[in-house]
Every structure is written in structure tokens, then in C-alpha cells.
Amino acid sequence: MPTTGAPTKLTQGSQARGGIGASTLRPDGTLKVTGEFAFASDMWHEDMLWGQTLRSTVAHAEIVSIDTSQALATPGVYAVMTYDDLPTDVRTYGLEIQDTPVLAHGKVRHHGEPVALVAADHPETARRAAAKIDVEYRELPVITDEASALAPDAVLVHENRDDLPQGPPASDGPGGTPIAGHVPHPNIVHRQPIVRGDVEAARERADVIVEGEYTFGMQDQAFLGPESGLAVPEEDGGVHLYIATQWLHADLRQIAPVLGLPETKVRMTLAGVGGAFGGREDLSMQIHACLLALRTGKPVKIVYNRFESFFGHVHRHPAKLRYEHGATKDGKLTHMKCRIVLDGGAYASTSAAVVGNASSLSAGPYAVDAVDIEALALYTNNPPCGAMRGFGAVQACFAYEAQMDRLAQRLGLDPVEFRQLNAMEQGTLMPTGQPVDSPAPVAELLRRVKAMPMPPERDWESSEGADVRQLPGGLSNTTHGEGVVRGVGYAVGIKNVGFSEGFDDYSTARVRMEVIGGEPVATVHTAMAEVGQGGVTVHAQIARTELGVAQVTIHPADTRVGSAGSTSASRQTYVTGGAVKNACERVRERVLEIGRRKFGSYHPAWATAELLLEHGRVVTDGGEILADLADVLDDEVVEAEEEWRHRPTEPFDPHTGQGNGHVQYSFAAHRAVVDVDTELGLVKVVELACAQDVGKALNPLSVIGQIQGGTTQGLGIAVMEEIVVDPRTAKVRNPSFTDYLIPTILDTPPMPVDVLELADEHAPYGLRGVGEAPTLSSTPAVLAAIRDATGLELNRTPVRPEHLTGTG
Amino acid sequence: MDFLRPASWEEALAAKAEHPAAVPIAGGTDVMVEINFGHRRPDHLLDLNRIGELAEWESGADSVRLGASVPYAAIMENLRAELPGLALASHTVASPQIRNRGGVGGNLGTASPAGDAHPALLAAGAEVEAESAARGSRRIPIDDFYTGVKRNALAPDELIRAVHIKKADGPQQYSKVGTRNAMVIAVCAFGLALHPATRTVRTGIGSAAPTPVRAKTAEEFLNAALEEDGLWDNGETITPSVAQRFADLCAAACNPIDDVRGTAGYRRRAVGVMARRTLTWTWESYRGTRRTLKGAA
Amino acid sequence: MRVSLTVNGRPQEADDVWEGESLLYVLRERLGLPGSKNACEQGECGSCTVRLDGVPVCACLVAAGQAEGRDVVTVEGLADHARQRAEGGGTRGTGGSETGTPLRDAQRWKAEGGDSRTGEGTELSPIQQAFLEAGAVQCGFCTPGLLVMADELLERNPNPADADIREALCGNLCRCTGYEKIMDAVRLAASR
Structure with missing residues (x-):
């Protein structure tokens, strides 16, 4: 080879030698610690070329012209490709809706959209050649939020949508576009209402009603190994792609038709994957590398740099969430109403499934009999959003857990006790009417996480003065204890496991x-x-x-x-x-x-x-x-x-949201302890304790690693991580590790983990999916702790120093 | 692109004279980022790593002559007594790996308002030793060095050879705000140096104006207040109202912008808080020193 | 241009190096040593950390020409480096040693198709062994840089406090583990 x-x-x-239940070591571990494990970006082939992608510099524009002549004339360049060079009529792809152009045609819909490709003998040659491609844009107004997406004269992000459900239109949308009942506007990707019980009657019984509006920022998966792969043309006219992905066969299904090859002639081998977290569910450079390899007859490697990686994959949906909860004075929830608006960005990706999760899990791990829920995802000119660890459940958890704390406060109850009073159990009905048919130890997880010993106070004090490494601001030396207030917060969440809504998983x-x-x-x-x-x-x-x-x-x-x-x-x-x-x-x-x-x-x-x-x-x-x-x-x-x-699931009813849509649920609870410098608005998370039910820990060491890793990603979105998009231009303002910050080892606290193993009799060995649940409750626990320290309302995440100091 | 590798300072000056657009590279922590991302494609890179003297320092009677390429890690380790403010600032620079490569010369050459060394240099008092083949050596006072956003007083044919920084004659502090507890670019930063020998204080503010600046009105106010109450001599505490007034004047010296790292309003506020805190830390340290000396005598 | 340097104790040469290339690119693409990783190329992640004349640096920010004549240790040479240190052979200037990857192999190491390998039986440095055992490796992309950095920490400070470990490793981003198992691994290596 x-x-x-x-x-x-x-x-x-x-x-x-260990079987299940033992903490055996990774079979790829030795290769990974010696540097010999080959990640996708390490692939090398004699005579290989380097591929480079030219991306749009504007978010929404018509492409007036593309001139590739200078790029083609650059010595060392083997190929330049645009939409016009695509080999077949299949020129779009997508996981659920086939709406993403392989290369932009006539129009770009978001900042950083691929427009042209170059293959050259050195990455610098390819970069320089790509820079010589002259693209003339005529800019269009940008759709950036619900108001601009649904305005009467709103430009349609996808002017000729053909994925809308067939049948007689419920009404006529802009431009005479047929509209299905549950997708009321062509700038809405998908909408899922869920109604159960008599909300108005339940509302009458409520002694307190708490309303809140919450905002969730756009998070990046920030896997460390950027998108990369190597496409090698084969003698039979096919291609062999070595690739870092999350699902080889889904890639194959999307790649082959664009290349005009049968799936048997597109061979796919998984190369080493440097993390994923949802960001490799959609295609990035897969088709591009294959196109260039088939065009040039040479192996082509594409490796994104970090800047490009921020444009190369979808992000976690930012969201606006409006919630209303009611409770009786003895602390029982009466009802819940919510509306969750997710920004899907320019292409659909997995937005529809994210909507399904956000709506069906919007009530959290609580028993509430009367609900009125609506979740939807918009098409905008913002960066496309799709899968990220927690998948729709994360945004909802941030909001409903804030509501739980506010309800407890209004009722004068302890926030943990209030949650336990309303915690779901095995047998509880979900808002979708589906019974939870395996253990749901929500109250027990809260009890366990609360029972863990508290970390010491003022641990930063020593005989030699303050150790700034243990204080807010860390090495930046901003406080020696001044302004520092401790806070404690709790949260618990519910995540579905496996693909839902009737998917043949x-x-x-x-x-x-x-x-x-x-x-x-x-x-x-x-x-x-x-x-x-x-x-x-x-x-x-x-x-x-x-x-x-x-x-x-x-x-x-x-x-x-x-x-x-x-x-x-x-x-x-x-x-x-x-x-x-x-x-x-x-x-x-x-x-x-x-x-x-x-x-x-x-x-x-x-x-x-x-x-x-x-x-x-x-x-x-x-x-x-x-x-x-x-x-x-x-x-x-x-x-x-x-x-x-796994057991089959069913779709949610498009109007009532009823249906046995999920396979299994996963639960985790967190307690966060923070020190906040209240004058500077800086946060040091002191400890993030977690209790999670994993059904059966097949590999305890790996299970704890998943819980701590997921917890840390939740910490990131609580206090620092956000892709900032300029609302006037829809352009990304911080596509780099200099300005998109993820937690360092100095930002990450000790994370004691208590693992509960209550078997799910429907699952192999009784196991329960582990990876996502800890990402849900970590964020609201940290927010609750910061609220506890500061007394501020904090309805947005991530919390920035501006929000803690009133200087936003 | 040509890679120039002068083996001596004289060769470097000659190369810079011949190619005034050549980009000097030492630690590479700014230049290589721009090259890796295609933001800069100079015709010539001028490698200064082979010039050993740039990584050396000498401690004189009043000042330290710090070679332009002395890495931050060496400043933290070796010059904590002579240059406490700069040593603290060095400790806030990026990561250990970056501190092993980057030095003050690069910070000055780039002249980004967010450079971590600037507030410490402004507060301590410093002169930049610049040299060209044609006109020889000159010293540029740090107060005149920063001329605009990422612009400085260097002529195209000049290179930075060293920085002469006043040795501390009193306590110095440095504080920087970022939204992460390590490895973060300054949202804003503040340096403060007490100079008991001259009975003055000096400040430096980073990332809160187009260039690093001193809060001169605040300095004058504090100088007068300390003098008026005889605090340099009696070693009493600074009253909260004086500290707050100083903090407010430091905040007022800012001319910040809103950007992706922080709002202008936050920067002003944070500079004020850092000014008040660093004043407390330095003054308490000064009082502690005096008491110790008294006790010893 | 041509760049000559010593990598993991072996003299190496790379020809036709573009003047804007980084040491990282030369190691990965010209010398067949892809162990050092390319996660950000701006000194913000530490995945490309190597020892340059003994000092840990980000290889992405060292211009290839600046490495001329210098001594580089990468993750691929870490086990040898640790062994020589343990044997009291010094930790720098290991050029000319008969150990290490032979030049011919180093220039294009290959994971041969068909061969089974988990590296069982491979000699590891104490920090590599500890990362493996403590569960500090998930996707493994940050691992090489962390290993080089942690090994250097233990070389300087054989018994670091937790805060010292965190300070030393704060330039190395990991997205999978939440760092707890990395802390465990460094503690474990120190305790041995």
C-alpha cells in the first residue's frame, strides 16, 4: 500500500485481558502516546497534491462572476474547480435535506461558503492560487434572526425549497410558495409543537407563575484535529477516501452521487479522528478531495487550518427560549409553556432532528402534566448549525433549570428539594405521551451530588500570600481575594440516547x-x-x-x-x-x-x-x-x-407532538462551586461534581472520561465559548483559537464523579448512553452558582464579564 | 521569499538597510501566525536568533539593558527583583511555550495595544535602543515609542537591539483581564510602579486605547495626594477616596473600543478596578518594606 | 532552501524548504515525523510542542530556517530522551547516538497495511505509560504536545503540586478529557 x-x-x-466492566486500556493507546497513530491530517502519499478551498468573504450575495484564469496559470497548480466543473447533475448534499451546494452556484448564503477548489503541489502554492481567483459578489440583505427571517418582505434563504411536505398547501407563502401546516414559512426549516393536558386549567391552579426569556450562544465543537482527508484515485476509475468522520456510510451515500460513481467505487476508510462532538456529522472536504483527485488523477490531501475549520463544520444552534412554569405553593409543577427558536443558519444540516429533541425534552426530567411547547429552527444567513454533543437538549436544559431555581426561590424552597419534588420516575409520561420505561433516578442523582463533600473555602490562601492560579483571573493576577464571592448551584438534565422519531437506527x-x-x-x-x-x-x-x-x-x-x-x-x-x-x-x-x-x-x-x-x-x-x-x-x-x-421508535405527530419517539433516556446531575470576582466579572469554577446513571459501565475509566469531558464542554459554554456573528453582516468575528476560547487546564476544576448503575433491561448489558448527558447540566449548574454568588438574573450564556458588571 | 540569517548584529543592520521591508523574526510568535495564515508574505524574513547578544541582559546601576530577544521565561526567572512589573507581565503572556520564545523586542516591534509588556515598560520607565546601519544607535523614550495602532517610532531601516528599563526602586504590580484564566489576550491590562526615590508613581494601560498609554492625570493626582499627606514618609494607608479617585482617573485615561474581546464600558471599569487594586498591593508592600526596615534599624 | 538539524538524536536534512515554512511543517511533511500535531498553527493549543535545544516551544511558530543546526526532540523521540535522562546521559545534544529511529525509517515511517499493531511491547517513557494507564488519552490529538510538555515539567520539577501541573500545561488544549485524567497521569508519573 x-x-x-x-x-x-x-x-x-x-x-x-479484561471483559466488560473492566477498565481495560485503549488498543490504540500506545500508538497515540508514541506519536505513531495516524490521524487523517498525517496521511501521506507519494506525488500527492494539496487541496485548497476558496470561501465566500460575504454572507449573502449573488455571484456575478468567477475568474479562475490567473489561478490556473500559477505554476504548480494542477486543477481549479467551480460549480461548473461538477461532473453530474447531483450538486447538493445534506444529511436530512439535500440543500447544501458542493460548490456555490449563483449565490452564497453564509460567510465562508465553499466557492472554488484548487489542487497544487504545495499548500502555499494552493493558497496563493486560491487567492488569485477573482469572485465578484453582489451583496444581498442578510437574514440574521427570527424578525428578519419572518418579516413580510423577507428574502427567502432558499428561494426554491423542494423539501416541503407534499399535499395541498395550508396557505400561500411569499412568492406563492406552498407552505405545509407545520412549516409556516419557507425560512423555517422545521417546527414541532407538543401539546398535552389542559394548560389553561392547570394554570388556574398555579400559586406562582414564573416567566423567563433566555439566550443561548453559538458553540463550536472545537475538536482539536481539523477537518482533513486524503483521496486516492484508483485504477478502476473509483476513489479511495481516507477520512476523519463520524459516519462512513452516511458520507458515502452523499459523496457517490455527486461524483457520478456507484457506491462500490467509492471506498472509504476511517483515518484517525481528532475528536468530533457532532462537528463531523456533516460533510466538509470529503467531496472536494475526491473531485480534485478524480480530476487530476493524483492523490489529493486537504487539511483545514483552524480558521477554515470554524467555517468547515456546523455549530451548536444558538437559541432564544421563552418559558412559563407554574407551581402550587407546596411545590408541585402545574404546567409549562415554552417557545424555542433555534437558528439553523444557511443550510438545514440536522436542524429538524435538533428541533425534535429541543421540543420533546423541553420539560426536562420533571413530571408535568400540562404542556404547550413549540420549537422551530430558522433558515438565516448565519453559519449553518447542526449537531453538537447534547443536540437540542442542551439549550432547553439551560433554560428550564434557570426556571427551576427561580420557582424554588419564589416558593421559598431549597432548589434541590424543589427539583426532587417534581423529578420524573420510571413510568412518568414525557410531554410526548411516551412513558419512561426504564429507571429514571433523577431525585437520587440530585441527592448524591448534593451529598458529596464541598471543596474547601479560600483554598488560594497560603503563608506566602494568595496563589493567583486558584483565583478568578488566574495567572493574569487580577485579584488577591478582593471582590471574590463563592456561589453554589445545581442542575439536572435529560438526554435521549440513539436516533429517534422513527429513524431506522x-x-x-x-x-x-x-x-x-x-x-x-x-x-x-x-x-x-x-x-x-x-x-x-x-x-x-x-x-x-x-x-x-x-x-x-x-x-x-x-x-x-x-x-x-x-x-x-x-x-x-x-x-x-x-x-x-x-x-x-x-x-x-x-x-x-x-x-x-x-x-x-x-x-x-x-x-x-x-x-x-x-x-x-x-x-x-x-x-x-x-x-x-x-x-x-x-x-x-x-x-x-x-x-x-434497538427498539423501533415513531415520529412525533406534526400537530400534537405525541408519539413514542425516543429509545432511551440518560440522566446526569451537577453541582457547581464557583468563585466570582464580582468587581471584574471574572469566574473561577472551583469544582464541578457530577452524578450520572450509566446503566452499566462497560469500561469505568472511559465512562468517567466521558463524563468529565462532557462536563468541561458545558463549562465552556457557561463562561467563555461563543462564536460571535456580526448582526449587520452575518460574518463571523472570531474564527480562531485566539478569540474563540475553550477551557484550559487552569479553567477546569476537579470533577468528582459518582456513577450509578441501574440497568435498562431493554439495552445490551443494561447500559445507558453516557457521552452527552453531562454536557447538559454542567452549564446551568455553573450559571446557577454564578447567580448564587452575584444575585444577578443572568438569562444568557455564555456569561461575559460585561454581564456580571453591568457594562454590556 | 528570502530567509536572511545574519550571524552578527552588524550583518543584521546591513541586511535591514538593504531590505527595509524585511520582517525581523525572533520568537516568531507574531510573525509566524501571520505567515501560517497567509496574512503576510514579506519578500524577506530576517532571522535574529543567531545573534546571541540579543538574548542577553546586563544589570547596571540604574537600569537593566534587556536584549530584544530575551524570552519572557528568562525575565520571570531572573529579573523578578530588578524588574518586578515586567516579570509579572511576562508571567501573563500566553503559554509557557510562547514565553520560552517570545521577548519584549517582538512586543515593541508589533506595537499591538494588547501587547503584555507595554504597561509594565510604561510604568517602570524605559528607553528603546534602536539602531540603523546608516545613523547608528539612538534611544527612544518609551513614552514616545507608540505612535498608533500597531505603529511605532522605528524607521524602516532600524532594528530594536535592547530595552533599557529602570530598575525598580519600589514595589511594582501588573494586572491583566482576560476571559480565560490562562493563555488569553488582554481585554485590558494595567501596570503600576511606585518610585519612592523620586516620590512619583507611574502607570501603564494596555488594550484600552489605540496605543499603550500612561494615565498621566491620575499619576499627577496621586503624586500630589501622597505628597500632601506626607504618605511617602509616614507610611500611612491611602484613603479609599484617594484610591477611588486615582482609579477613576485611570479609567478616564482610557479611550477604548467595543470589540469581540470586550466592550469599551467594561474596559474602562476593569482598568479602574485594576488601578485601585494594584495601588493597594503596591502601597501595602511599600508600607511593609518601610516597617521592616524600621524594625531592622 | 536546505535546512539541516538534529531530530531525536539523528542528523536530518530537508531540501526545497519554502522560506515561510514552519518547523512543524518540515517535521510532519518533509521528515516523516507527523507525531507533532497541527491543531491551530498560531501557538494557542500546544499540540505541536517540541523541545528546541531542550526548551519546549510551539513548532508551528518556529520558522524552518530558525531550526538550522539546532537540536529537536519530538514525541517520537520522547522514550529515548527519557531513557537517556534516566541513564544520566544528559538531555541535550544527543546527536550521534546509536539509538533512536534510523534516518531511513524516520524519514518515512510507515504503518504497514496488514500488520497488526497496538505497540504492545513498545518501550515507553514513564509519562507515556502514565497517560495510557490513567485514561488521559481519548482522541489523542493533543497527546503528543502534552507529553512533551509534561515530560519537561517532571524533568524540572519531579514532584509538582497540582497548581504547578496546571500552570505548566495551561498552554496545551484538550477537548476530550476535561483534563482530570491528564492531571492523574502526571501525578502518577511523578509518583513513580
């Missing part, structure tokens, strides 16, 4: 067992995108548990095996893990069949006992050893490929 850094099989044997796994060097070895082959979460570790553990082997080989993820679905929605351990388990069970059955055939006559237990594979042997459930696997298999190879699905 001429490609350097192509992923290889990972075999774990001598050092890691399945995974495929191929498991093979054979004897190598006298030892039984299992090989697990899936298309699961390992993005850092530790799925490969868990697959090896499952194979050990189910097949009783020590040595497990993880085959590189590629499209030579069926889809493993997306590494998102906290679903991979559940669904692909379930598929691996299922395939292992099939292999085990076949191995036992072989055993019965060969050795059945020697021992009656082969026919009568429950047989297990343990420690390389076939044993009875009573522990009696029947045979070595090596003897059973000899030179036979047993292989099984299985698809596995």
Missing part, C-alpha cells in the same frame, strides 16, 4: 474467530467511527466477554462492512456494541455447534448443559471444562456479520 499512515489492525493480547458488526499460533483470536470489524470515545476498547471487551478469548483484533473501520450508524447521540456502545455482542453470540453458537459435532459424544454436558466460552475454553455453567477452543476450532474459521437494531 503506497499510502503512509493507512490505518491497520489493532491487536490486543498480552496486556489487556441500526449497526452492523462482523466478528470472526480463528486459532492463530495455537491461541483463539477474535477479530471485530465494524464501520464505527472511533473519534476518541473508546468504542474500540469496548468492542474488544465485548468480544472477550462473549467469546472467552484474550486476543482481540480490531479491524480498521471501512465501508467493506455494513453501516455502524453515526458516532453520535450517545449511541455507539449501545447500538454498535449491541451489534458486536449479537455477532459474537452467533459466532459462539457456531463454535459450540462445531464442538458438539467433534466432541459431543465424549461428554453428555455438550448436549445438556448451558455452555459458555471462558479463558479460551468451552465450559459448562457449572464451571466444568469441556474443551479448549483451540481444539474445537482447529483450522476452522467462524465468521458472522449481523445487523442489530
